[in-house]
Amino acid sequence: MPTPTKGPRLGGGPAHERLMLANLAAALFEHKRITTTVTKAKRLKPYAERLVTFAKRGDLASRRRVLGLISDKGVVHELFTDIAGAVANRDGGYTRITKIGNRKGDNAPMAVIELVLEPVSPKQAVVAEATAAAAKAAPAAEEEVVETEAVETEAAETEEAPAAEADAADTVVAETEEAPAAEDKK
Numbered sequence: 001m002p003t004p005t006k007g008p009r010l011g012g013g014p015a016h017e018r019l020m021l022a023n024l025a026a027a028l029f030e031h032k033r034i035t036t037t038v039t040k041a042k043r044l045k046p047y048a049e050r051l052v053t054f055a056k057r058g059d060l061a062s063r064r065r066v067l068g069l070i071s072d073k074g075v076v077h078e079l080f081t082d083i084a085g086a087v088a089n090r091d092g093g094y095t096r097i098t099k100i101g102n103r104k105g106d107n108a109p110m111a112v113i114e115l116v117l118e119p120v121s122p123k124q125a126v127v128a129e130a131t132a133a134a135a136k137a138a139p140a141a142e143e144e145v146v147e148t149e150a151v152e153t154e155a156a157e158t159e160e161a162p163a164a165e166a167d168a169a170d171t172v173v174a175e176t177e178e179a180p181a182a183e184d185k186k
Contacts, residue, residue, distance in 0.1 A: 033114035055084035
């Protein structure tokens with residue numbers, strides 16, 4: 001969390017700054033991107049990301065905390081349903097600040113702050129999809145393995161029975177062959 005600034009806060013007192021940040025955050029969540037000064041964008045970034053983190057939790061206590069800061073119920077609903085679902089796989093970095101040059105009238109440095117709603121990376125999205133598919137296919141594969149083992153066990157049992165009979169027959173044949181050899185030596 002950034003250290004608080006000393007002195008005047010965005011051209012007013014602390015209460016005015018809280019209201020300005022709440023209004024900027026509501027506009028950001030409603031329009032997904034807003035143009036403002038660089039200073040306001042930098043102050044808005046941690047504020048908005050904290051609200052998105054609350055929205056990702058999705059419980060009633062989080063919703064009430066956000067409603068205490070942003071008074072528009074429609075914006076809070078959109079934050080909890082649309083935006084939280086879009087950034088569910090993202091571990092932070094929900095906003096992006098892009099500097100766009102100076103304002104024409106007073107030469108103030110301007111920036112665009114926007115929500116980052118695209119997936120974390122295409123590669124990670126593919127890996128997550130493959131993992132889900134493998135987990136779904138794992139129970140089916142286990143059933144096939146169990147069936148295959150049962151068939152192999154039955155086949156092994158049927159092969160062992162003739163093999164045991166063949167071993168017994170070989171033993172009898174070997175004994176009969178040894179008997180005449182023993183008689184010849186006498």
